[in-house]
Amino acid sequence: AEPENIENTVLLIGFGRFGQIVSQPVLARGYTLSIIDSNAEFIRDIGDFGFKVYYGDGVRPEILHAAGAATARAILICVDDKEAALKIAEIVKEEFPLVPVLARAYDRGHAIDLLKAGVDYQVRETYDSALNFGGEVLRTLGEADETALQMVEEFREIDRERFALEQVGGIYAGRSLIKGNAQPADIIAAKTARERERRAAAQDAAQGAAR
Structure with missing residues (x-):
């Protein structure tokens, strides 16, 4: 039926x-x-x-x-x-x-x-529940709600990048993106550095195509 x-x-x-x-x-x-x-x-x-x-x-x-x-x-x-x-x-x-x-x-x-x-x-x-838990940990430690949300979103972005690398290169391909005892500012700095590298690579590619 x-x-x-x-x-x-x-x-x-x-x-x-x-x-x-x-x-x-x-x-x-x-x-x-x-x-x-x-x-x-x-x-x-x-x-x-x-x-x-x-x-x-x-x-x-x-x-x-x-x-x-x-x-x-x-x-x-x-x-x-x-x-x-x-x-x-x-x-x-x-x-x-x-x-x-x-x-x-x-x-x-x-x-x-x-x-x-x-x-x-x-x-x-367990992904979303663990991230929500991590955000609440930051609030309990005295961080502002805005900061907690920002850190969670920064991690989501890094994790998406890591996952994309793993899909192509295997489960260990994104290990360099895993954080150890880093301060929140380190996460933002790492993101900024990666963005600079991507922009530089794009500019090099554009210049090469123009030659």
């Missing part, structure tokens, strides 16, 4: 603590969730809340089809097993290449593997 309101359905695989939180803004906006989970007892419990739940691990094409994967607006991989998540991603992208796939990543290496498998979006499961 296909899920109700199929044209507005989001398929969520893995309805544990991560998946449950993910589901709330989606449901609040009026989308219908079709759920695949491998915990039989849990499936019985959440069925009382009106969810349509399919028993399985998310890697069997027949279960994915039954849960509406082919017509889903998006497929969300929220399982807490990184090997299973990668396998699900590979199968889903092969079976349903036109459906957007968003996945929960365990760590940096897993995030890279998921992107290589073709997922459209990944998020490391």
Whole structure:
């Protein structure tokens, strides 16, 4: 049987603590969730809340089809097993290449593997909560809210650059961007130096093309 309101359905695989939180803004906006989970007892419990739940691990094409994967607006991989998540991603992208796939990543290496498998979006499961925690640490230490926010955003930018390097050169490619006992000003100085280097490289390239 296909899920109700199929044209507005989001398929969520893995309805544990991560998946449950993910589901709330989606449901609040009026989308219908079709759920695949491998915990039989849990499936019985959440069925009382009106969810349509399919028993399985998310890697069997027949279960994915039954849960509406082919017509889903998006497929969300929220399982807490990184090997299973990668396998699900590979199968889903092969079976349903036109459906957007968003996945929960365990760590940096897993995030890279998921992107290589073709997922459209990944998020490391502890990334945002740890950054928010770090910002609150700075506030507790007496830093102004503006400074705490700035430091968090500076780190996000550095981390994006590091992650881009790792996607090309492997997990250790961005090690030079990892901070040790640095003062906040060091982060800004490092960013400024990198921007100068990029501008200089761009100018050299432009001058070379003009010759």
